[in-house]
Structures are given as structure tokens and as C-alpha cells.
Amino acid sequence: MTKKIILALTILVLSGAVALFVYKSEPKLNKNFDITGSFFKTHPFRLGLDLSGGTHLTYKADISLVPVGQVGDSMNALRDVIERRINIFGVSEPVVQVQHSGFVSGSDEQLIVDLPGVTDVKQAVDMIGKTPLLEFKIEAPKDAPRIVKVGKDGKIDLGSVDLGPQFTATELTGRYLQKATLEFDTNTREPKVSLQFDDTGTKLFAQITKSNIGKMVAIYLDGAPISTPVVREEIPNGQAVISGSFTPTEAKQLVGRLNSGALPVPISLLSTQTIGASLGDSATSAGVKAGIIGFAFIALFLILWYRLPGVVAVLSLSIFTIIVLALFKLIPVTLTTAGIAGFIISMGIAVDANVLIFERLKEELHAGRSIADAVSAGFTRAWSSIRDSNLSTIITATILFWFGTSLIKGFALTLGMGVLVSMFSAITISKVFLSLLSFMKENKFTRFMFSSGLSSGKVK
């Protein structure tokens, strides 16, 4: 008996501690969240885009030029580059995922980008999609053939003839760049971008500068010349400076983009989704409201119909809720509207196990057993039904999780986790508390309290 009391108290204290963690780690519930411990700070609920507002982009990667064996590597490189580009813009907690082609997911290699808090799709697409193409070109020989356009009437279109110096491409491109930094000219205060090449780039640059002394070297960005300095001497240390008519912001962006590198594979946008922050907020509060009201409904029903065991069931349902919420924070699970729905449904299913047990308990009481015997028999005999009835839900949740789109994954994960935790909480926790209560003195009143529905607990 003492052992059981200690066990029950331990469960209560532990779940109290877990509840405190869930409460303390939620920024909205704590006024002084900034000064709380870092453990709490790093564990708020992770909200999906449909709850927090933001942009969801799906890109298709064109891997037609990539050798078969290297697709995985290029996709990971692509993800890293995009991640770096997003980080420059200071988006909090972006999610960039690669979705490989396969039997279920279709034939495209896809990149999925979630940007919480970003609702300007245009800006988002720009920051991800722009590949800065940096090229170094040298003056073409004076007698090189000029590119001219021929008009419709067969005559040369004189307007298209560019009489300025012509440039031809060299091998030196942004690929050989090691680092770009933002600097300001000491005299003019103009922003300039200083480039440092890697080993190959340094050699190439030295060669180019050596053979073009006195001539112009043009630096092209995205196909347009931004700077055409004249080479005065050979530059062997691999350093170059671009000074054009940048604004400081432009220069800063250019540096960021150059540092994040070029995309290893071309990408094209397949689908976009934006959810306004206010819509997300109202969905969150509606989800929380539905959860609380659903919980209240169940609690009311359990206590009215199952009396004392019902109270125990409400207690174990509360502990179930606390455990699942804490798991959501610790794993962490990204919560979406569908995910909240899955969790709320799992609350209903969690009660299912207790109902099965209590119905058996009532039968055992009718059969004339004492309360203590009826409680332990009720648990043993209900187990196979509980296992069977939850198994099919777990099977469905598993297949749904594998199905893949983030919406469904969220639902399947919360539902599956809920059902698994409920098998533990409904049985173990309810059993501890119910067997503690079953040592009460046996009389008409206690038999009534242990019975349910319209029955009075008398032996039939």
C-alpha cells in the first residue's frame, strides 16, 4: 500500500515538473521570457507555416546534366547554398529540405523551402533564385570579327554595331572565388567589393593580368559589365577590387551572394504558398480553443458517466496531454493545423482505452467480485481489445507519415505519437491511481462510485 502511494506521488510530481517545463518554455505565457533559462528558451512549440504565417516554396531541380551517381551530392550542395543565401537575409528558422525522386514522390528532384514570417513572395523568390554570375573578360584582338545584327531587309543594322572595345570570355569566373568582402574607398567613401581568388583562380588571374598590361579587363555580373579597370601590372596575389556605382546596400548584397556561391544545379519554381500572419494567428488560437473545449467535453462525459474511475481517467488524460505536449517540444515536432487536429483526435482515442477498462470493470462488479479484484481483472481483460483497436490506427498513421507532404506528415505524426503515448498513459497511470482507490472500504456508496452509466454497482 505504501509502495503504491509513493508510486502515485512520484507520477504526480514528475508530471507536475513536465507541466512546468511546457508552461515555462512558451514565450506567450511568460512575461519575462527573455530572462528565463536557456533550456526553456530553446524549447518553444515549433509552429508550421500555416500557424505562424510565412512562405512555402517548392522548386524543381534540373539534374539532367548531373551524372547519375552524383545527384544526391549536388542536391545537398544545392540545399547548402540556398540555406546560406537565406541566412544572409536573417530569416529565423528557415527549413530547406531536399525531396528525392522515387516511386512515391514522383520523378522530380525537389527542394522545399519554408520561410516563416516572410509573406512577400517576390522578395523571397528573388533572394533564393538569383544566381550571381561573375565573369572576367579580356579585350578581344582589334581585328576580331565584330558581332552585328542583320536587319530584316538583309542589310546590316548599323545601330547594333558597338564600336567600343570588345571583350571575350576567360576561364576565370566566380567559381574560383574564395572570399568577397565589402570595403569603402578611403578617399571617396564609395563602397567597393574586394575579391580573393583561390589557388587556381589566383594563377588564372595572374596570367590574365600579365598578358593584358595596358589593356582593359572587364568584370561582368550577370552578363553586364560592372567595372572595366585598366591593368597596370601583373597581380600575382589573387586579389581584385570591383568598384562600380554601387549603393552600400547593393554592395553588401553582392558580397553576400558571391560568398554563398553559385547554384550547382539550375532550379525552377513549381509552387508557392503564402499564409498571412493574421490568418496563422487565428488558426492557432482556434486550434488551442478546440483542444481545450474538446478536453472539457471529454472530462465532463467521463466524470458524469464513469464517476470515480472517470475522475481517474481525467487525471490520466491530463498527464497524457502534458507528456505529448512536452514531446512535441523536445523532439521537436512542427505543429500545423492538421497536426493539432491529429493531436485532438488522439485525445479522444486516449480515452478509448480507459472506457474499455471501465466497461470490463463494471462487468466484473456485476459478476460479484470485490472492487479490488474487479479493478485488476478489468485491466487484464481489456488489454487485447486496447491493443487491437489501436493497432489499426497506428498502421494508418505510419503509412500516412510515409506518404510525405508536410501537411499529412504533421497529422500522421501527432496522431501516431498520441496513440502510442495513450497506450502507456491510459493503462499504467490509470492503473496506479485506480488500484490505490480500490482499497477503500467496500460499501454501497463505493460500489456505486466505481460503477458507471445507469447501473448502481449491485451484483446482478
Place this chain on the structure above:
Amino acid sequence: MFIVKYKKIFLSISAVLVLLSVISMFYFGFNVGIDFKGGALMEVAYENDRPAKEDLAPAIEKLNIGSVLLQPTGDKGYIIKSRDLDENEHLLLLQALSGGEKNEAKETNFNSIGPSVGAELTRKAVISVILVSLAIICFIAFAFRKVSKPISSWKYGLIAVVALLHDVIIPSGIFVILSHFYGAELDTLFVVAVLTILGLSVSDTIVIFDRIRENSKEQNDNRQTDFKTIVGSSLDQSFVRSIATSLTVILVLLALVFFGPESTKYFALMLTAGMFFGTYSSIFLASPLLVLWEEHQKPRP
């Protein structure tokens, strides 16, 4: 037990409901959402009163993006449906809706899905429906592997599948009617709802069949009672728990329908219907069917 006694009435009710659902599916057709067929969906809210559709139409027509459908939503908003849009078209459409900044349309939700993504999702949905159905059938076969007399286990399994179809078809029929009158669209969540109903409803049928199995094992030894009585008393013992458990799930689902987020409303409603008919079918359809089958296989006097 009155359920077994009046089984033909209950079986007819189920048959009529299934028939009505199938007819409405063919009559109204499924209103497929952009998840599957691709397209764009935009939701905007105006600061002042929303302009009339006719006033917006000319500006939208100029964009040349095919047919654009405007549906009023809330007090001051529109839901705009069109083919899938790229970023430029998206911005131009938003400008057209704002009508020269007199009354700015604020975008609350935008979703554009390319046709290839839609096709991919359709494939995924079909594959997972097949997989879940197969898994559930295997599960049923496993759960009834030990039953034999007086009805062999495959018949339990077959009836469980019939009940399952019943539980999926009726909510789908309700959904089709809802989508016809209230514009609910067949989207990913619909597929999830169907699959979840599959999972939830089979467990209920199994619990009742479990009871019948247990009781017929006990009764088999003295062979006094006939199968009808066994089923009747099994139902007596288990229908309270059946109703109680689905009631708890239905209670939380109703909370989701009435208080939950807008986006999961129809989803929760469909699950509620699925849960309700799942419980109904295991009590009023599956068990009476079992009795009916047993009566048929007996040699007639």
C-alpha cells in the same frame, strides 16, 4: 436483442444510405481542389468594403490569365481561383484587385500549385489509399485467424470489409453534397480523412467481433444456444462501450468542427460522420450481416 430481431430494417437503412451516397457522387461529381489538379488560390481582405465583382472584372481580364473565379468570403474579402500563376502574374493580379490603390486588397493567403505537383500528389494519394486498404485487410485477416465455428474466419473478414466500405462511402457522399452546396473541395485532407476513417472504423468492428468470438467459444461446449442469441448477447455486452468510445472521439471532433481552425472544418466534419457510421456499422450492420449469413448457410427445414 432487438437489433438482431429487426436486422432487416437496419440493413435496409444502411443499403439506402450507401445507395444515396453513390448516386450523389455520380450526380454532383467531386469538386477537385487545386492540390490535385494544380492552379492558384488567393485570399484577399479589403480595408474598406469589398468592390463589386463587375468592377474588378475588366482589370482582371486585361491580365490574360484565363478564367478567374471570385468568391466572396467573410465581410470584406474574396477568394480568387485561377490557373497556376508565376510571381509576376501573382503581383499583377493583386494590383488588379486593388483597383489603383483606392481600396487596397491585402493578401492573407496565396497558394499556387503547378500541374506537375498536382499530378504527383494524386499519385501519392492513390498509392497510399491502396497501401492502407491492403494493410487493413491484412490486419483483419490477422485479427480473425483463430475464429472458426460456426462461421469461418474469412467471412468475419469479408463482413468487416463490407462495413469498412459502408463507413467510407457514406461520409464521402455527405462530403460530395457539402461540396456541391458549400463549396468544400476535395483536397489532401479529404484523402487523409478517408484513410483515418479506415483505421478508426475497423477497430470498432473488431472489438465487437472479438466478443462474438469469445462468447461462441464458451457456448460451443454445450451447444445449447444458437448463433443468433450469441450475437445478440454479445451486442448487449459491447454496445455501451462502442458508443462510449466513439462518443469521446466524436466530442473532440465536434469541438474541432465548431471551434477549430477554418482549414480543418470539413476534415473534422467528415471524420465525425466516419466515426458515427463506423460505430453504427459495427453494431447495426456487421453483426446482423453475420447472423444473416449464418442463417443462409444452414440447411432449410
